[in-house]
Amino acid sequence: MTDDQLKTLSEFSTCDISDGLQNLYGIKDGGYFPNLCQRSGQEKTGSIAGKAFTVLFAHASDERPSINYIDELPSNSVLVMAYTPELQTSVAPYTYVNNAIFGGLMARRAQIQGVNGTIVFGRVRDIGEFTDLKYPVFSYGLGAAASKGVVKPVAINTTLSIATSSDTIPIDSSGQLVSKSCGKRKIAMNIDDGDYIVCDVHGVTRIPHATVDLDRLITYIKSSIKVDALVAEDILKGEPAEASKRKHRALLEKFKD
Ligand SMILES: O=C([O-])CC(=O)C(=O)O
Ligand code: NI
Numbered sequence: 666m667t668d669d670q671l672k673t674l675s676e677f678s679t680c681d682i683s684d685g686l687q688n689l690y691g692i693k694d695g696g697y698f699p700n701l702c703q704r705s706g707q708e709k710t711g712s713i714a715g716k717a718f719t720v721l722f723a724h725a726s727d728e729r730p731s732i733n734y735i736d737e738l739p740s741n742s743v744l745v746m747a748y749t750p751e752l753q754t755s756v757a758p759y760t761y762v763n764n765a766i767f768g769g770l771m772a773r774r775a776q777i778q779g780v781n782g783t784i785v786f787g788r789v790r791d792i793g794e795f796t797d798l799k800y801p802v803f804s805y806g807l808g809a810a811a812s813k814g815v816v817k818p819v820a821i822n823t824t825l826s827i828a829t830s831s832d833t834i835p836i837d838s839s840g841q842l843v844s845k846s847c848g849k850r851k852i853a854m855n856i857d858d859g860d861y862i863v864c865d866v867h868g869v870t871r872i873p874h875a876t877v878d879l880d881r882l883i884t885y886i887k888s889s890i891k892v893d894a895l896v897a898e899d900i901l902k903g904e905p906a907e908a909s910k911r912k913h914r915a916l917l918e919k920f921k922d
Contacts, residue, residue: 666716666861666879671741673883674714674863677890682863682870685886689920690877693840696870698784698854699829700759703866704792706782706801712865713782713801715743716874719858721820722766722787722812723749731817735771740779743862747786747825752816755828755852758806760787764815765808769794776800784862784869786827803869822858829854885920892916 666674674682683695706713720734727749738744747753752761767783769791775783782801788808789795795802829852854871856862861872861879872882892913899909 666741670879670883671714674861675711677863677886678712679863679865679867679870681886681890682872684889685882686870686872686877688889688917689882689885692873694854696872697867698786698827698856698869698871700757700805701784701786701803701868702805703864703868704789704802704804704807705795706799707866708799709801712863713743714861714863715741715781717745717856717858717860717862717871718742718780719821719823719825719856720744720746720818721749721823721825722746722752722816723819724752725814725817727817727819729819732819732821734818734821735774738775738778738780742780743864744775744780744783745786745825745856745862746784746818747827747856748816750826750828750853753786753828759828760805762787762812762816763808764788764810764812765790766812766816766818767802767804768811769798772798772800772802782864784864786825801864803864824858825856826853827856828852881920885917888916888920 683697686692686696718738723729746766748760748762753759754761765788767785767789772795776798785804787804788806789802789804790808856871857873857875860874863870895913896909900906
């Protein structure tokens with residue numbers, strides 16, 4: 666990702682990103698990861714963007730050794746931390762682990778290396794320190810206890826599989842109706858290392874780097890924002906929304922393959 670692309674992504678909202686992924690690439694969930702809350706960094710103008718640097722956490726009994734990931738983080742990345750599937754639940758609170766795996770000292774260390782923010786599919790602590798640092802952190806929940814002896818980081822630069830939908834809700838993460846009779850299961854969405862991440866007040870979106878042409882997506886989103894602005898003007902003049910949308914959406918036809 667070039668500096669220009671990064672700057673442009675940080676000017677888009679997560680809603681803009683989801684519109685682009687849905688309309689240009691047919692990704693029905695719009696790349697949106699539900700249930701994360703923004704804990705800090707709200708004062709930043711624009712969105713938080715960067716390439717995903719992924720860290721996988723496993724139970725302390727996992728045979729893999731604990732690794733140090735916090736001291737070698739690429740600048741302009743977004744640190745993404747998640748658990749192995751058996752430690753995740755697809756209904757609230759989304760993780761079985763009540764300990765926090767990210768805190769103020771780690772935020773400090775990440776920030777000094779130029780990391781743009783942290784996403785934890787689990788719990789975090791020391792939010793007062795995140796706020797003081799103006800360092801953006803998103804998480805499922807909060808905790809007070811550190812992770813020692815309970816979970817440990819076991820892999821970096823790996824695909825993270827996130828359980829996002831409940832087996833009690835008959836709709837999967839891509840918006841398809843699924844049979845209620847298919848029994849217990851978790852429906853996962855992946856984040857690959859190096860995916861483009863954009864976060865804001867709505868939460869977190871992910872642009873899959875393997876399948877999305879970032880320049881094409883950016884060009885589409887710029888046009889889509891223009892269309893929305895034109896429709897907003899029409900609505901202000903008293904025009905009906907649907908007719909205005911039809912009129913201006915033609916601007917987006919050129920993107921259809
Ligand atoms: O001890 C931990 O797991 C994290 C923590 O509090 C910090 O980074 O300040
Ligand atoms: Ni701490």
